[in-house]
Amino acid sequence: MNLRRDVFQAIADPTRRAILLLLASQSLTAGAIAANFDTARPTVSKHLQILTECELLRQEQTGREIYYHFNAQKMKEVADFLEPFRALWEDRFNKLEAVMQQYKSQK
Amino acid sequence: MEQKTQIQAAEGRQDLIITREFDLPVALLYRAYTEAEIVAQWMGTKVLQLENRQHGGYAFETSDPQGHVLFKAHGTIHDVIPHRLIVRTFEMVQAPIGPQLEFLEFESLDEERSRLTLHIIYRSEAHRAEELKLPFAYGINMAHDRLQEILTTLK
Numbered sequence: 001m002n003l004r005r006d007v008f009q010a011i012a013d014p015t016r017r018a019i020l021l022l023l024a025s026q027s028l029t030a031g032a033i034a035a036n037f038d039t040a041r042p043t044v045s046k047h048l049q050i051l052t053e054c055e056l057l058r059q060e061q062t063g064r065e066i067y068y069h070f071n072a073q074k075m076k077e078v079a080d081f082l083e084p085f086r087a088l089w090e091d092r093f094n095k096l097e098a099v100m101q102q103y104k105s106q107k
Numbered sequence: 108m109e110q111k112t113q114i115q116a117a118e119g120r121q122d123l124i125i126t127r128e129f130d131l132p133v134a135l136l137y138r139a140y141t142e143a144e145i146v147a148q149w150m151g152t153k154v155l156q157l158e159n160r161q162h163g164g165y166a167f168e169t170s171d172p173q174g175h176v177l178f179k180a181h182g183t184i185h186d187v188i189p190h191r192l193i194v195r196t197f198e199m200v201q202a203p204i205g206p207q208l209e210f211l212e213f214e215s216l217d218e219e220r221s222r223l224t225l226h227i228i229y230r231s232e233a234h235r236a237e238e239l240k241l242p243f244a245y246g247i248n249m250a251h252d253r254l255q256e257i258l259t260t261l262k
Contacts, residue, residue, distance in 0.1 A: 082114055085239050090112040093127045093223075096149040100135045103145070 007054045007074070015039060016047050020056060023070040027060070033068065116239065121232045123239075125225040133215035136223060137190045140211065152178060159187055165195075182206075190215075197227075203237045205230045 034044040051057040058069045115124040129136050139145050143154040155166040169178040179200040186194040198206040210226040229235040
């Protein structure tokens with residue numbers, strides 16, 4: 001149940017957003033990802049762990065190496081995050097319109 | 108189907124713009140926001156107070172049939188130009204969003220149609236994020252309540 005919130009926390013961090021951007025075009029190992037940042041290696045590992053836990057990244061074993069893959073499907077769900085909020089307002093405004101249509105016919 | 112209600116929430120900002128076109132003359136759309144009895148109908152809440160004038164205030168409250176307060180919101184009216192503009196604050200009591208500043212612009216498109224542009228400014232980007240997450244949280248709570256209900260009947 002906390003998954004959704006975790007996704008938001010995950011993308012709220014600028015380093016994690018940079019990692020997602022980096023992996024959007026290629027799959028890399030933890031070492032190769034860390035090489036792109038000034039941040040300490042354990043910090044990058046922690047970021048990767050968080051992104052993996054909320055399914056924005058997937059791990060895949062290739063030989064001895066673990067590669068991180070970007071999970072586009074999960075990212076799409078996050079991109080749709082405005083939809084429940086929009087639906088809430090749509091519903092509210094539909095009610096407003098229906099109520100006022102009655103006042104219109106009363107004229 | 109075309110979406111009548113549009114939300115603009117640019118990244119890195121602390122505001123939101125909600126727009127909607129109505130099959131209503133602008134005068135009726137404006138009434139929907141300024142007459143307590145009508146607000147109560149479409150908002151589905153009790154309107155305790157609605158003084159539509161400069162420095163006026165408003166308060167909404169919704170209770171369940173047992174009398175527990177489910178929703179409580181209030182604000183102050185800063186400016187009113189009939190059929191054109193309402194500037195007000197809004198705050199949902201006991202929500203993590205805090206007070207927000209709202210500009211409600213009413214626009215006539217033709218005799219029978221009008222547009223509402225609701226520009227909401229939050230205290231910070233983080234406060235806006237809380238607002239956007241709220242429908243999710245609500246949905247999750249609802250699902251949780253359903254689950255609870257089912258589990259209770261199974262007992």
